Amino acid sequence: MREQTIFEIIHNMDKVTNNLIIQWNKIFYEDLGVSHILVLAHLITNGKSRPSDIAKTLGLTPPTLTHLSEKLVQKDLANRVVDSTDRRIVYLDITDKGIEMTKRANIEGQKLRRSLFEKLTDEERHQLLHIYKKLSNPS
Structure with missing residues (x-):
């Protein structure tokens, strides 16, 4: 595969994410x-957690998690x-309140992703699904 093609794929993936x-x-x-919602989702899935464990799981630095936690506590979404x-x-x-916020965020996120993928034809969605499955397979 040409280096330019890989760069274009990465660049366009970043554009979609951004x-x-x-x-x-x-x-x-x-x-x-x-990131705040990801922390709340982690807490829903794993229950109360040490901040260092949350940071490690989500790939965040401890200072970043401290900053995120401060805001969540301030807004009474976590304690x-x-x-x-x-x-x-x-x-x-x-x-x-944090559980309710996470539910709302998930609903809004689903709407956002649905509107994104509605731009694709059925065949394009199947191709994309196949590609994501292939890329997420560790072997």
Whole structure:
């Protein structure tokens, strides 16, 4: 494969991702970014978690997660919970308000992705699905 073709694929993938983020910010008026929602989704899936574990799972730096956590706590979407056996350990846990926010974010995200993929024909969607499955297979 030509190097130029690989560059074009990567460039266009980045453009699609950036466009999705821009569109997300336009439709989701909660002063939260995608990373905030990913943290909340992690908490829904995994329950209360140590910030260092969340950072590692999501591929974020600890300072980035600290910044995201501050905003989530400030907006009452998450709270900090001190371990009952070791007060040095602090967990981040989701609130009911955080669960509702994540549900709304998922609904809006689904609408956004649906509108993106509706531009494709059925055959193009099948081809894209085949390509994504192939790229996500580790072997």
